[in-house]
Amino acid sequence: MIDSNRLEALAPILNNYHIEPYFVEDFGPVQKIYSNKGTFALKKIVPSIGTDFIHHVHTLYQKGYNRIVPIYPTMDGRYGVLYEQDLYYLMPWMSNDLKENPEQKNLQLFRELARFHTLSVKEIPVSKEERTEHYEKTVQQLEKNQEFLDGFIDECEKKTYMSPFELLYCLYYNEISQALRFSKSKFEEWYENSKEAEKARMVITHGKLSSEHFLYDDRGYGYFINFENARYGSPIHDMLPFLSRSLNTMPKRNDDTINWVFHYFKYFPYKADEKLLFLSYLAYPIPVIQVAESYFRKRQSKIELKWVRQLQRSYWHLKNSEYVVMRMVEIENQAKEGAQQQ
Known part of the structure; x- marks a missing residue:
C-alpha cells in the first residue's frame, strides 16, 4: 500500500x-x-x-x-x-491467481498468439529488389561473422600459452562454425524458395511476448497485456525472442519448447519459406559470436572468469537451440515421408 x-x-x-x-x-x-x-x-x-x-x-x-x-x-x-x-x-485488474502448470500456461499462450496472428494476417507487396537487398546484406553479415571466427582461432592457435577463454573458444569453434553454416544454408534456401514471390505475410505482433504478459481472470481464461510495442510485422518477430529466452539455460533437451512451436503451428502454420527463415534465425549463434567479439575487442585487462562464464552460457544457448532446430527438422522430414507414403 x-x-x-x-x-x-x-x-x-x-x-x-x-x-x-x-x-x-x-x-x-x-x-x-x-x-x-x-x-x-x-x-x-x-x-x-x-x-x-x-x-x-x-x-x-x-x-x-x-x-x-x-x-x-x-x-x-x-x-x-x-x-x-x-x-x-x-x-x-486481472487476478492471475490460477495455479496452472507452467507448461499448460505456455501452450495456451502460444495457442492465443496463433489465433490473433491468424485474425490479423494480411499480405503486403514486397519487390524483388527489396528481397534481394535483404538477402545480400544478411549473407554479407554471416560471412563477416565467419571471417571473425576463423581469424580469432588463427590468432589463438599462434600463441604458446592461450588464456582460459581462448582455450575454451578453440574447443567450441567447430560447433559455432557449424551452427553458422547451417543458419546460412537455411537462409539461402529461403531466398531460393521466395525470390520470385511478390508478397509476404504480415500480422499484428505483440512486440514483447512473455509469460508475464499473459494473465488469467477469475474464470481461468488467459489474456494478453502490454501491447505498447505492437505493430505489423513477420510472425517470426514474436516467436524468436520468446524462444531464445527459454533456451537461455544449462544444456537440456528442450522438448517443451518444441511442443510450444508445433502447438502454435497447429493454429497458424508457417509457409515453407517462413519455416526456412525461422530455422535460420533460430540456429544463428549470434550470442556466442558477440561474446567472442567483445572479448577480442577488449584489449585492456580482462577478468578471465567472467568472460569464460559468459562464453560458456552462450555456448549452452547454442546447444539448446541446436537441439530444438534439429528436432524440428527431424519432425518435419518424418511428416513429409509419411505424407509421401500415403
Missing part, C-alpha cells in the same frame, strides 16, 4: 474516468487501484510511446479477438491521460 500523498497525486488522472480511489498498491509501472467502481490497473508509460498501439488492440477486437485486457476510455473518449510528463492508461 502507498501513502495518502500518492493517492492524492493519482486522483487527477482517475478523475478523467470518474473514478474515486480508496487506496492504491504499487507494482512498479502499474498501480492497483481500489475504487468506488471496482479494482483497476493504471499503467504508466513514456509519452513517446503514445497510444498508437491502441489502434492495433482495437483492430483485433473488431476482428473478433477478445483475449486482450481491454483499455478503458476516459469520459471524453481518450485512451490515455497525459499528466506531469507521463502517459497513463486504465485497464481492469
